[in-house]
Amino acid sequence: MSSNRLSSGGRLQRSQPIRFSFNGKTYGAFAGDTLASGLLANGVAVVGRSFKLRRPRGIVGAGAEEPNAIVQVGRGAAAIPNLRATQVELYDGLVARSSKGWPSVNFDIGAVNGAVSRVLAAGFYYKTFMWPQRLWHYYERGIRASAGFGTVPDGPDPNYYVHRNAHCDILVAGGGPAGLMAALVAARSGARVILADEQCEFGGSLLASRELVGDVAAPYWVGEVVAELSRMENVTLLKRSTVFGYYDHNFVAIAERCTDHLAPGESGGPRERLWRVRARQVILAQGAIERPLVFCNNDRPGVMTASAVSTYINRYAVCPGDSAVVFTNNDSAYQAALDLNRAGARVVVIDSRAEGAAALGAAAREAGIPILQGHVVCNVSGRRNVTGVRVALWNGDISERVHPGINIDCDLVAMSGGWSPAVHLHSQSGGSNHWNADKQCFVPGDAVQAASVAGAAAGDFTSRACLQGGHDAAAAALAACGMAAKAVAVPEVDDVDEHALQPLWRVPAAKDPDRCPKQFVDFQNDTSVADIRLAVREGYRNVEHVKRYTALGFGTDQGKLGNINGMAVLAECLGEDIPAVGTTTFRPAYTPVTFGLGAGENTGELLDPLRKTAIHACHELAGAPMEVVGQWHRPWFFPQPGEDLHAAVERECLAVRNRVGMMDASTLGKIDARGPDVVAFLERIYTHDIGKMQVGRCAYGIMLGEDGMLMDDGVMARIGEQQFYLTTTTGGAAHVLAWLESWLQTEWPELEVYLTSLTDQYSTIAVAGPKSREVLQSLDCTVDLDRESFAFMSVREAELAGMPVQLFRVSFSGELAFEVNVDSRYAADMWRAIAAAGEPFGMTPYGTEAMHVLRAEKGFVIVGQDTDGSVTPLDLRMNWLLSKQKDFLGKRSLARPDCLRPDRKQLVGLLSVDGRTVIPEGTQLVDDPEAPVPVPMCGHVTSSYYSACLQQPIALALVAAGRQRHDERIYAALADGSAVAVTITSPVFYDAEGERQHV
């Protein structure tokens, strides 16, 4: 194995060597490695290319902050695009490749962009590609082809995802010292605790720490705490779980990755689990992110954050370089120098501060590490790997140029510009942040939800303070939950004496910032100091404008490394201080979340409930294709062998007109309305006079919105003096019930009425056609069905085929017809019984399509098809339904000038003049198809069919002033540009007198 791998240490399972492939080459590593540590161990420097300039890039960080090492893992449909190599756990056989770089990451044609990088400065696209106008399309294609990182998998996801709703007293986000301590205190005190950490192990920074906690090594302490927590029933430990979103009212979303760390095939179960947590209290212990320093060519492979270097050495037993320069403005990076030194690397510290570091400085000196104080690294040499740095003396004045007098050869630069608390979740929760001048970072302000922040995330950068902070946060959270905190001792950790950090947001160079080699602020998007300065020069001065103009913080890392530096550079340009410039908005997701995770189990046929009637199985058996109506599946038609839709529908329609047919109408909404005030209530809802209805009678009723537009319709029946049975349209059922309840509860609470939904209780079978009476009679119907005893538009309780039913004598086809309402438990039996009894009479089941044709022949409208929310009952010629005696919902609106306009679109019938053409539904109607564009339209076709019984096409339409225009000829403007002549008629094509339904 390559020389970068240390022979001992780390948290690897050295007994488990594994192999993985990157960009087609195979490498060795150990279980416990990440892809990043595996690559570093093998001396792979270039892992990606930057977005715009295509500069070769190496690994910078060791966790979620990584901007450069964006890789595609796996193949085919199981590929995962855009992973950070630093977060990919290696398994044997893992296949990964760089997301950018063509033909290869080591030789990228796109790198020519670098040569013209000055032209490609921020805002470049807005200023060019405009000439000639029509070529933009081609320019754009080129731009698109070179953009993007990963590739979409080439098939449907082979894995599945699940959701889990959870509740807890205390949710702890982040399992470093602060989070672990908080969880321990909360758990021992008996609270229901969820602890989530995005890494594969709990411990956070302690996993790479050489500190003693209490009197044990930090990772050992972690192990003890985790072991204790995992034994407790009131604790849920979620590792590999990113708290990615903090929403209102302490709703927190966590993405748990269950199988990505396993070789494909090794794993069962869901790939990821979405935890939807409602927490009484949240403790945010996300830690802090180390900032890079901004110097020329600071993006070269081999330049890393100091803490990442320490992490690779201590946790992964990889020393990323043989000779290193540690460049810092604060004490913490000396730890990296010590770690490098211990790992056998040559190391020099360049400290921008005149006085260097305190305790760690002494330790470094003791270890014999050379330290240059009051110096800066102002440039880096090497292209695909660092070969050295240029160092200059610096007096602390940012406006001065420096003179790089020293060259140091090295293959690794470990940089530290200080630390930024991870205030992401706090900010998402609505909290603001304050600038802490001592620590030179934003720290979270007061929580606005039931939350607190602990540890480095709160600006406490020592382990001792982190442990104490976690402890205190838990105690406070427990108190807020009304629980007593158990006394838990906070383990001792030695505090390290430190010198103050020196603000250093941009390292001075040999030339001024606009001319010097690029000083990168945002690595992924190639945003440099010069870009920010350019944005300011061009007037894009607000931090949000700078973000959008330069793409600062726009990448997959969302500026975790670069944002604060960028804002500070901006502040300098504007001559303002950093808090005045402020931050951009922190938004979910903390790290990106899989779409499939959001979808969870709601995929495929479970995307949306598929509602079935109680007779559904019979229809399936009969081979009926289904029509989707809202969530329902309804039989569309019942084809016989060799029949298509049209043939079947013609046959079904003729059967109803000439003999008898049956249809499943169970999807209609049904409501039981009763109480002493039910009449008064329904008077206000329906447009017709309710009081006049006799018990046992039915009526067609409509409801209007308060805007006067038709909202829903259906047959309603008076079952008793104080009881009605209301039906609604299929799509309107839920809405109508809620609408009725809202009036009852909010506006007229004095009315004593109870509403109960019966939609699922009753199934409805329509039996229609001249023979329908005979069919029912043959089923031992217990009531007389003759015309006199059971008149049209009445309702009876009866027994049919031995089953209790509500029998309606209503008709949506215009034929003699009955609707059988039967307990859904017996509906399939009833369906079969009617079918059998009807057989001698030629019984024909029919579907929604025939139903539509039959009702259209009669001019009956379907709400939602013939109406669209802009149609009044007057437009539909339903004046006869509008009571003059009373007020009802929507009545006032009908008197508005626009509703009285004589040229409103009104319901009419249409006949094709050629007697053949069935006009597509939706087609617009015009008076003059030759008129110049825009051609005035006088209406549109709402329903259109071939009528088998009339042997011609018929259509319903809404036509301006249509009622006055019977017999006039207008034109249907077809999609292909042609026009078909049609004649306006009455919308009732069949049995205008309504004799057939009265027999």
Add this chain to the structure above:
Amino acid sequence: MKKYSALSLVRNALGHNRHWQPAWRKPAPKQEYDVVVVGGGGHGLATAYYLAKEHGIRNVAVLEKGWVGGGNTGRNTTIVRSNYLWTEASLLYEKSMQLWEGLSQELNYNVMFSQRGVYNLGHNLQDMRDIERRVSANRLNGIDAEVVGPAEISKAIPLLDTSASARYPVLGASLQRRAGVARHDAVAWGFARAADALGVDIIEQCEVTGIRRNGGRVVGVETTRGNVVANKVAVVVAGHASVLAEMAGMRLPIESHPLQAFVSEPLKPALDTVVMSGAVHGYISQSDKGELVIGAGIDAYNGYGQRGSFQTIEHTMEAIVALFPSFSRVRMLRQWGGIVDVCPDACPIISKTPVDGLYFNCGWGTGGFKATPGSGWAFAHTIARDQPHELNAPFSLQRFVSGALIDEHGAAAVAH
């Protein structure tokens, strides 16, 4: 204004980009303007630009409480199309479309208007009826529109699930080929730069806190940067319309709701057009940078929080995975919200008000980005002439009294 050109790019590059001019000045508010435009979104900036350009009214201030383009202009999913249902709406949006087609050149600022086509999918018979109706109307109005079948759709959008077994199978779609997307920020910046060049003062960090009236007419505004006198005040503040209306003692037929959107991480080109679906409720396009840009629905409740509920996002992810099963493993990078001003008929208000000299342009709800140039053009006319242009006359406040609503819920079914 110094023109952008290939030459200027090279020249400036040679000068280390040190000689670029500010895109717009940063003037302090003057005491008096002929017209004060409240709101520095795309619509407000376009209004100022067309006031200056078409009507010669250059003593204009745009007052923006934050940074220009920071409202919905900066947070929308950038779909531009004109295939609305009703003639009134179609003609207004089509006017806008025509302006879009030359906008980069007119503004000398590349707004990256990309006419890659928009597909509105139909998943059931009623969807198809509505599509036929809309396409038929569009054609008669001179707007390009077609009805396309599943085979053609699947060719144009290979990753879309067009199988018959889908929970919501694709039965067809309407297609407007001239429709597409544009770079939202560039629209605000381009209009700002062009308006500034014509003398308009664009004043950021200047919140209007009061509308001063004398008798029945407007005399100016109060702002966080002092009072400004003006005989004409034009309010274009999208989600904040009701807040401004209250300052003038009015209530509007508007509710403000959070509307969300999200983007994926950047991907290699995977989707060359724009796809919208009402039945599964989602829509998606891919930006030139490579992110999938995805719009979610509105949250039902009133809100000014520029954020929304997570279940709305989950629902949209379901929709996207249903439409594009291979996007299941793609990841959401960032989600955000905007505050949209929703009108009862899903159509805007571009109108005079009961207060003389006070004009409102609002109610664009989930779909006004596409109207940016047209809206500004028509609003400028209304302000300059103190009467609406015939294109926006139907969009008056009066329609709520007369009942002449223009119901575009169908064509606007998916928030976009």
Add this chain to the structure above:
Amino acid sequence: MQKVSDNMSDSALQLQRVNDAGFINLRGSVDNKDFLAAIERVAGVALPLEANTFHGDVTRAYWLGPDEWLLQCRESDVANLQQALDETLRGQHTAVNDLTGGFVMYGLRGPGAAELLAAGCTLDLHPLVFTPGCCAQSGLAKATVLLARPKSTDGFDVIVRRSFADYLWQWLARTGRDARIEVT
């Protein structure tokens, strides 16, 4: 019996359809003492007045809302009970509706039941929170359900509208696959 997991013996969860339950929806006022007394007399179970609870075991009364309850009894007893209620409550402002045909009831048994439901339900089903005797109308996946934790067994009853029943069954079976669900 539909086998979802291969290994039935160590399945942690059983899902079954309860076939002999009848349901009656009741509306009435809690201020009407006669009404409350009459129900208790006729049904043999007192209406719970506390939200989110139910009374009884074989015959149950679930609280649905401040003036609404669901009575559950043996399917064979529904007709009689309904008739008795109608008679007793005649003349009072109440509503009694037989909904036996409108509901389907599933029993979910076993230690993993709460966890499975938590995949699609936002209620806190922790045994100390949603204790035996608790019930709630809520959402489960994309259906609206009445959930109850019976006193006598370990698990939950799920009552769902008939037209959603197949959907919910599929959802339970699919979502339960990791819990090695046994479907009977």
Add this chain to the structure above:
Amino acid sequence: MLLIKCPWCGERAETEFSYGGEAGIKRPLEPDKLTDEEWADYLFNRSNPKGAHHELWNHAGGCRRWFEAERDTVTYRIAVTREL
């Protein structure tokens, strides 16, 4: 996702509720006595405030009761919910 306290059932997730808009908009008792302007005001105009909002919610997925809430439309904090 909001956590809303139904006055009857207690705290439940937002997904169980449906929103009913501004509370306290009384339906005019005699609509036909109203001018078109007054009627339009009732039908369409809303205060839509930025800040405290008095609004209606329905526990649609639970007890089906409508109730009132005081919610801040910026912070989304719900100060109180109460029975009608």
